[in-house]
Amino acid sequence: MDSFIMKLIAVSKEKGMISFATGLPDKRLFDTEGLAKAALNVFEDEDVARDALQYSTINGLLPLREKIAQRCRKEMSFNVSEENIFVINGSQECFDLIGKMFIDRGDRMVVDDPGYLGALQSFSLYGPSFIGVPMEEDGPDTERLKGSLKEHPKLYYSVPDHQNPSGISYSSEKRKEVAELLSGSDCMMVEDDAYGELGFDGRVGPPIRSLTDNVILTGSFSKIISPGMRIGWMIVPDGMTEMTMKCIESSSLHANSFSQNVMNCFLERTDMNKYLGKIRKEYKRKSKLMLDLMNDHLPSELRWNTPTGGMFILLRTKEGTDAMRLYEAALRKKLVVMPGRPFHISGGENTIRLNYATADDEGIKEGIRRLASAYREF
Amino acid sequence: MDSFIMKLIAVSKEKGMISFATGLPDKRLFDTEGLAKAALNVFEDEDVARDALQYSTINGLLPLREKIAQRCRKEMSFNVSEENIFVINGSQECFDLIGKMFIDRGDRMVVDDPGYLGALQSFSLYGPSFIGVPMEEDGPDTERLKGSLKEHPKLYYSVPDHQNPSGISYSSEKRKEVAELLSGSDCMMVEDDAYGELGFDGRVGPPIRSLTDNVILTGSFSKIISPGMRIGWMIVPDGMTEMTMKCIESSSLHANSFSQNVMNCFLERTDMNKYLGKIRKEYKRKSKLMLDLMNDHLPSELRWNTPTGGMFILLRTKEGTDAMRLYEAALRKKLVVMPGRPFHISGGENTIRLNYATADDEGIKEGIRRLASAYREF
Numbered sequence: 001m002d003s004f005i006m007k008l009i010a011v012s013k014e015k016g017m018i019s020f021a022t023g024l025p026d027k028r029l030f031d032t033e034g035l036a037k038a039a040l041n042v043f044e045d046e047d048v049a050r051d052a053l054q055y056s057t058i059n060g061l062l063p064l065r066e067k068i069a070q071r072c073r074k075e076m077s078f079n080v081s082e083e084n085i086f087v088i089n090g091s092q093e094c095f096d097l098i099g100k101m102f103i104d105r106g107d108r109m110v111v112d113d114p115g116y117l118g119a120l121q122s123f124s125l126y127g128p129s130f131i132g133v134p135m136e137e138d139g140p141d142t143e144r145l146k147g148s149l150k151e152h153p154k155l156y157y158s159v160p161d162h163q164n165p166s167g168i169s170y171s172s173e174k175r176k177e178v179a180e181l182l183s184g185s186d187c188m189m190v191e192d193d194a195y196g197e198l199g200f201d202g203r204v205g206p207p208i209r210s211l212t213d214n215v216i217l218t219g220s221f222s223k224i225i226s227p228g229m230r231i232g233w234m235i236v237p238d239g240m241t242e243m244t245m246k247c248i249e250s251s252s253l254h255a256n257s258f259s260q261n262v263m264n265c266f267l268e269r270t271d272m273n274k275y276l277g278k279i280r281k282e283y284k285r286k287s288k289l290m291l292d293l294m295n296d297h298l299p300s301e302l303r304w305n306t307p308t309g310g311m312f313i314l315l316r317t318k319e320g321t322d323a324m325r326l327y328e329a330a331l332r333k334k335l336v337v338m339p340g341r342p343f344h345i346s347g348g349e350n351t352i353r354l355n356y357a358t359a360d361d362e363g364i365k366e367g368i369r370r371l372a373s374a375y376r377e378f
Numbered sequence: 379m380d381s382f383i384m385k386l387i388a389v390s391k392e393k394g395m396i397s398f399a400t401g402l403p404d405k406r407l408f409d410t411e412g413l414a415k416a417a418l419n420v421f422e423d424e425d426v427a428r429d430a431l432q433y434s435t436i437n438g439l440l441p442l443r444e445k446i447a448q449r450c451r452k453e454m455s456f457n458v459s460e461e462n463i464f465v466i467n468g469s470q471e472c473f474d475l476i477g478k479m480f481i482d483r484g485d486r487m488v489v490d491d492p493g494y495l496g497a498l499q500s501f502s503l504y505g506p507s508f509i510g511v512p513m514e515e516d517g518p519d520t521e522r523l524k525g526s527l528k529e530h531p532k533l534y535y536s537v538p539d540h541q542n543p544s545g546i547s548y549s550s551e552k553r554k555e556v557a558e559l560l561s562g563s564d565c566m567m568v569e570d571d572a573y574g575e576l577g578f579d580g581r582v583g584p585p586i587r588s589l590t591d592n593v594i595l596t597g598s599f600s601k602i603i604s605p606g607m608r609i610g611w612m613i614v615p616d617g618m619t620e621m622t623m624k625c626i627e628s629s630s631l632h633a634n635s636f637s638q639n640v641m642n643c644f645l646e647r648t649d650m651n652k653y654l655g656k657i658r659k660e661y662k663r664k665s666k667l668m669l670d671l672m673n674d675h676l677p678s679e680l681r682w683n684t685p686t687g688g689m690f691i692l693l694r695t696k697e698g699t700d701a702m703r704l705y706e707a708a709l710r711k712k713l714v715v716m717p718g719r720p721f722h723i724s725g726g727e728n729t730i731r732l733n734y735a736t737a738d739d740e741g742i743k744e745g746i747r748r749l750a751s752a753y754r755e756f
Contacts, residue, residue: 036421043414
């Protein structure tokens with residue numbers, strides 16, 4: 001599967017190719033001016049600069065952790081101490097660290113079905129036995145989750161807001177149900193909040209972390225500020241801080257302190273809600289553009305979700321058909337889409353994931369034309 | 379042991395404390411002006427900036443890999459394709475990736491004795507059984523290495539130039555012997571070149587990688603340009619490129635592309651040999667300052683090496699004494715040193731590692747005075 005994704009990335013770069021395939025945010029939205037000023041800021045004070053370029057603390061830059069803690073209090077309905085926040089090189093590294101800390105070969109682990117492929121690949125290296133819990137329209141099938149928890153899984157990995165690849169968010173009821181199920185279990189939830197800040201009208205609901213303590217919450221600046229700066233974080237329960245510190249030290253010493261300092265300066269000068277408002281509005285607009293075009297150009301036997309945030313639309317061809325053929329037909333029309341099968345523990349052959357964030361308006365328009373034309377061949 | 383090091387780092391920050399304990403390079407040597415210009419450069423071109431802030435290639439920025447390949451050709455006596463070079467978040471992450479790719483619990487692994495603690499900790503997470511090969515004054519005990527290779531170890535981790543913690547470099551003869559032993563074995567060497575560029579009079583010898591193919595060479599900008607930017611690399615044999623790519627993708631997606639772009643701009647404007655000349659000269663001067671003071675103030679029953687590069691002096695108290703007591707006495711005098719025991723597979727109780735790079739001249743002078751005074755209590 002890995003090599004298939006690499007082929008996908010390579011093919012996306014071919015001339016004339018339009019890509020709806022990856023998880024790239026819209027680079028036109030990067031605040032290059034603000035980040036340039038922040039970088040300048042770091043270098044303005046000789047002492048600050050030398051410390052930003054030196055080895056740093058294992059758990060991350062304190063003022064940055066304070067800002068993350070503040071956002072948890074103000075926007076995410078829970079209190080957390082800076083001591084429980086660990087800044088690392090992107091949330092992908094979180095998954096690796098969590099896998100390393102929790103999973104021994106053969107251990108059970110519950111995941112969304114479909115679920116985020118990158119995380120599944122990361123955890124896979126530690127050899128867990130995955131139990132898939134179907135994503136319904138309002139979140140996980142809680143009966144199935146309840147059953148799965150009886151098998152004593154070590155971890156439950158899930159994306160409650162604007163899930164990748166389905167675009168689904170948990171309903172309030174499901175949030176409460178999941179939190180209750182976890183509270184009574186010996187299973188740790190890994191709550192991936194990669195898209196939580198990208199709700200078109202703000203956050204869609206309280207994080208599970210605000211409802212129960214059995215949670216490691218992972219966050220990231222990748223989708224909202226810059227993925228190239230590789231700054232993610234995890235918020236761990238009290239009992240886990242020492243183990244996490246040791247694991248980070250052994251695995252990568254500490255996150256990039258230069259990036260952390262630039263990010264911290266950027267955040268100091270930025271009104272986060274105003275900043276996010278602009279991005280949310282633009283993604284809402286682009287999702288509507290793509291959805292309108294899909295409604296206009298694609299036949300009614302195709303089905304898809306209407307996202308309320310995040311970056312993805314999951315397209316379903318008729319039950320029993322193989323969407324891989326649609327992927328191939330699209331490729332011949334110079335459009336790259338992401339087959340949904342690899343995100344699934346079982347099934348999913350009839351799904352295709354579309355990203356409306358990466359391309360510009362022209363790309364979205366021409367891409368949907370190509371998709372419609374490919375579907376006629378399908 | 380981990381928590382001991384964390385305590386050490388914490389204690390180093392106390393007011394009035396002088397530290398010879400860590401592996402920090404001299405932050406006064408960071409070229410803040412050059413790096414500020416490089417950062418500005420990245421932001422000057424809107425397209426370059428947006429790409430530097432976006433997700434990037436798994437194996438690292440091509441122009442940066444080309445520069446590393448060029449340096450291998452020009453200064454390190456071997457040819458390598460950019461395809462075999464992987465830029466990652468510091469060489470600590472290399473060790474983690476290599477451990478992940480090679481070590482299953484119980485596998486044998488040969489290491490220097492004493493050897494670099496950070497690497498040993500990283501590999502430890504994968505549960506190898508370590509076989510220590512004593513470091514002699516001119517490199518590893520090759521008879522012992524030969525014997526160890528018969529036990530089919532998966533890896534042989536070593537630092538041939540200005541080793542941490544001993545300061546020892548392999549002689550030319552030992553380089554050839556080690557290369558020959560490896561060529562006839564099924565063991566992969568991990569050649570840690572962290573200090574190779576810090577020879578006071580240039581490189582002390584050809585890397586083992588230039589003598590045999592059975593080598594993964596790890597390099598880093600941490601000791602020569604900036605550790606906070608977290609840019610290291612590994613150069614892998616032909617058969618390993620695909621596996622390495624997959625392992626990086628699953629573990630951390632890719633190295634910080636913002637840092638990589640700044641570093642690349644910096645290197646484009648920098649005459650590397652001239653730049654390194656300045657750093658080598660300064661470290662040579664500081665090592666001489668410390669050695670002269672040690673000669674003047676420490677009694678003759680203490681023994682130590684005379685480094686030809688790198689950052690460390692390994693001090694030996696009399697055979698049979700416990701240098702941990704010297705560490706404790708020094709701490710009471712507000713000097714932090716690093717006990718050598720944890721670097722050893724066996725023995726080493728009578729060793730202390732001193733770093734002459736971190737402190738300024740005043741710190742070195744006062745630190746050695748404190749060490750001498752602590753020794754009188756010892």
